[in-house]
Amino acid sequence: MSNMLLEVNHVGHVYQTPQCEKEALKDVSFQIEEGEFVSLVGPSGCGKSTLLTIIAGLERPTHGEVRLDGKPVTAPTAEIGYMPQKDHLFSWRNIRSNITLGLEIQKKGPEYYRKAEEMMEKYGLRDVGSMMPDQLSGGMRQRCSLIRTLVTGPRFLLLDEAFSALDYQTRVAVSVDIHTIIRKENKTVLLVTHDISESLMLSDRVIVLSHSPGTVKRIHDLSVLKDTAPMERLDHEAYGSMIKDIWKELDIHG
Amino acid sequence: MDKYRKTGKKDLRSEYLHSLKTARVRIHVLRIALLILLITLWEVLTAHDILNPFIFSSPSRILATLNDLSVSGELWRHIGTSVLETVIGFLSGTILGIIIAIILWWIPTVSNVLDPYLVVLNALPKTALGPIFIVCMGTGIGAIIVMTLAISLIVTILNVLNGFIHTDVEKVKLMKMLGANRLQIFRKLIMPSNLSTIVNVLKINIGLSWVGVITGEFLVSKAGLGYLIVYGSQVFKMDLVMSSVVVLAVCAIIMHICIVLLEKATRKRFGIA
Numbered sequence: 001m002s003n004m005l006l007e008v009n010h011v012g013h014v015y016q017t018p019q020c021e022k023e024a025l026k027d028v029s030f031q032i033e034e035g036e037f038v039s040l041v042g043p044s045g046c047g048k049s050t051l052l053t054i055i056a057g058l059e060r061p062t063h064g065e066v067r068l069d070g071k072p073v074t075a076p077t078a079e080i081g082y083m084p085q086k087d088h089l090f091s092w093r094n095i096r097s098n099i100t101l102g103l104e105i106q107k108k109g110p111e112y113y114r115k116a117e118e119m120m121e122k123y124g125l126r127d128v129g130s131m132m133p134d135q136l137s138g139g140m141r142q143r144c145s146l147i148r149t150l151v152t153g154p155r156f157l158l159l160d161e162a163f164s165a166l167d168y169q170t171r172v173a174v175s176v177d178i179h180t181i182i183r184k185e186n187k188t189v190l191l192v193t194h195d196i197s198e199s200l201m202l203s204d205r206v207i208v209l210s211h212s213p214g215t216v217k218r219i220h221d222l223s224v225l226k227d228t229a230p231m232e233r234l235d236h237e238a239y240g241s242m243i244k245d246i247w248k249e250l251d252i253h254g
Numbered sequence: 255m256d257k258y259r260k261t262g263k264k265d266l267r268s269e270y271l272h273s274l275k276t277a278r279v280r281i282h283v284l285r286i287a288l289l290i291l292l293i294t295l296w297e298v299l300t301a302h303d304i305l306n307p308f309i310f311s312s313p314s315r316i317l318a319t320l321n322d323l324s325v326s327g328e329l330w331r332h333i334g335t336s337v338l339e340t341v342i343g344f345l346s347g348t349i350l351g352i353i354i355a356i357i358l359w360w361i362p363t364v365s366n367v368l369d370p371y372l373v374v375l376n377a378l379p380k381t382a383l384g385p386i387f388i389v390c391m392g393t394g395i396g397a398i399i400v401m402t403l404a405i406s407l408i409v410t411i412l413n414v415l416n417g418f419i420h421t422d423v424e425k426v427k428l429m430k431m432l433g434a435n436r437l438q439i440f441r442k443l444i445m446p447s448n449l450s451t452i453v454n455v456l457k458i459n460i461g462l463s464w465v466g467v468i469t470g471e472f473l474v475s476k477a478g479l480g481y482l483i484v485y486g487s488q489v490f491k492m493d494l495v496m497s498s499v500v501v502l503a504v505c506a507i508i509m510h511i512c513i514v515l516l517e518k519a520t521r522k523r524f525g526i527a
C-alpha cells in the first residue's frame with residue numbers, strides 16, 4: 001500500500017490503424033500524491049493527450065495500468081474530473097445549467113445544486129448565471145468550465161492544455177486564477193501544457209516526456225519554489241535555470 | 255464643443271438607422287412594383303394578342319377561373335387534397351427520417367452496413383419508382399404519399415446522420431467524463447447541437463414534399479393541384495393550368511413561411527446561432 005492518489009505503472013500504448021502501428025507511449029511510470037499539482041510537458045505528438053485519455057479511463061492502455069487510490073482505472077469515474085482545452089460550454093444552455101450539467105447527468109441531489117450556487121457566488125459567477133455562454137469573456141468561460149468539472153466533486157483533475165485557447169495575457173491571468181481555485185478546493189491536478197513557464201508557475205513537479213514513443217525523460221521537483229506564489233516565481237533565482245533545463249530536454253535534437 | 259460632438263454623434267447614428275430603413279422600404283417598393291409591372295405586362299400583351307391568351311392565359315382569365323372554381327367548391331377540394339398529401343408526406347418523411355438517423359447513429363454497425371445502400375438510394379431519381387408504388391399501393395392517395403416519402407426520406411436520413419456523427423468529439427468526451435450514458439449524450443448533446451441541421455432539413459423537405467405530391471398527382475390522382483394541371487393541359491384549358499400553378503405557388507409559400515417562423519421560434523428557445 002502507498003499513500004499515492006494516482007499511480008501510473010509501466011503504461012505503454014500502441015495505436016493500431018489499418019495503415020500502420022504507432023507506438024505512442026512506452027513504459028511510462030510516475031505517481032502523484034494527494035494534493036499535488038503536477039504538470040506534464042513534452043513536444044507535440046509525444047503522447048500527452050493519449051496519456052490523459054488513458055488516465056481518464058476513456059481508453060485502455062495496451063500495456064501497464066493506472067490506479068487511483070489503489071484501484072485500477074478502467075472506465076470514466078466520478079473521482080476523476082476532466083477539463084478540456086476549449087471550454088466547450090453548451091451554447092444552448094445558460095451558465096448555471098452548463099455548470100450543473102454533470103449534476104444532471106449523475107442525478108445528484110439538491111445539496112450539490114446548493115454547492116454549485118455557492119461556488120458560483122464564491123468565484124464571481126453569481127450575476128452571470130442566467131446569461132448565455134457567448135455573452136462571457138474567455139476567462140470567465142474557462143472558470144465556468146472548471147466549476148462544471150469541480151462541482152461533481154472529483155478528487156483528481158485532468159487539464160488538457162486547459163488554457164492554450166486563450167491569448168497570452170489572458171492565459172497567464174486565467175491560469176493563476178484557476179490555480180487559486182484549485183488550491184482552495186484542495187484538488188490534485190495533472191496539467192498538460194506546451195508552455196514551460198506555465199508549468200513552472202503553477203506546479204509542484206514537472207514531468208518531461210520525450211518524443212516518439214513518449215517516455216518519462218525527467219521529473220523536476222519544484223520544492224524550491226514551493227512557498228512562492230505563481231507570479232512571483234517568475235522573479236525567483238531558480239526559475240531561469242529551470243526553464244533552460246526543461247527547454248534543453250524538450251529540444252528536438254536531444 | 256462637447257455638446258456639439260454629442261449631438262453630432264447621435265445624428266450620425268440616427269442618420270445611419272434612417273438610411274437603413276429607407277433602403278429597406280425602397281427595396282420592398284421596388285419588389286412590389288416589379289410584380290405589378292409583370293402582371294400588367296402579362297395582361298396587356300395577352301389582351302392585344304401579342305402573346306396568345308389561349309396558351310399563356312392572362313391575369314384576368316386566371317382570376318375568373320379561380321372565382322368559378324371557388325364558387326363551385328372545386329378549388330377548395332383540390333387545395334385540400336394536395337395540402338393534406340404534402341403535410342402527411344412531409345411529416346412522415348421528416349419524422350421517419352430522423353428516427354432512422356437516430357437508430358443508425360445509435361448502432362454504428364447498422365449504419366456501416368447500410369451506408370452503400372443509402373448512397374445508391376440517394377443517387378437514384380425517386381420518380382423512377384413511381385410506377386412501382388402505383389402497382390403496390392393502387393392509384394389513390396397512398397401511392398402519392400409513398401412517392402413523397404421516397405423523395406424526402408433518404409435526404410433526411412443522410413443529412414441528420416451526418417450532423418449527428420460530426421458532433422464535436424471533444425464535447426462527447428466531456429459528456430463521458432461527466433458520466434453520461436449514450437441516451438444522455440444523445441438527449442443533452444447530440445440533439446440540441448443538431449437543431450439547426452434539423453431545421454434546415456425541414457426547409458429542404460417542405461420543397462421536396464411538394465415535388466413528390468405534384469409528381470404523384472401527375473401519375474395517378476383524381477384530385478389535387480397536380481391533377482388539375484394535368485387535366486387542364488389534356489383538355490387544353492390553359493387558364494386552368496395557370497390558375498393551378500398560381501395557387502400552388504401560394505400554398506408552397508405559406509408552408510415555407512410556417513417553417514421559417516418555426517425556425518425563428520426554435521432559435522429563440524434554444525439560443526442557436
Ligand SMILES: Nc1ncnc2c1ncn2[C@@H]1O[C@H](COP(=O)(O)OP(=O)(O)OP(=O)(O)O)[C@@H](O)[C@H]1O
Nearest residue numbers: 015016017022024043044045046047048049050051
Ligand atoms: N486515434 C489515434 N489513432 C492513431 N494514432 C493516434 C491516435 N491518436 C493519436 N495518435 C498518434 O499518437 C501520437 C501521440 O498523440 P497525442 O495526441 O497523444 O500527442 P500530444 O502529445 O497530445 O500532442 P499535442 O501536443 O500536439 O497535443 C501521435 O503521433 C499521434 O499521431
Ligand SMILES: [Mg+2]
Nearest residue numbers: 048049050160
Ligand atoms: Mg494533445
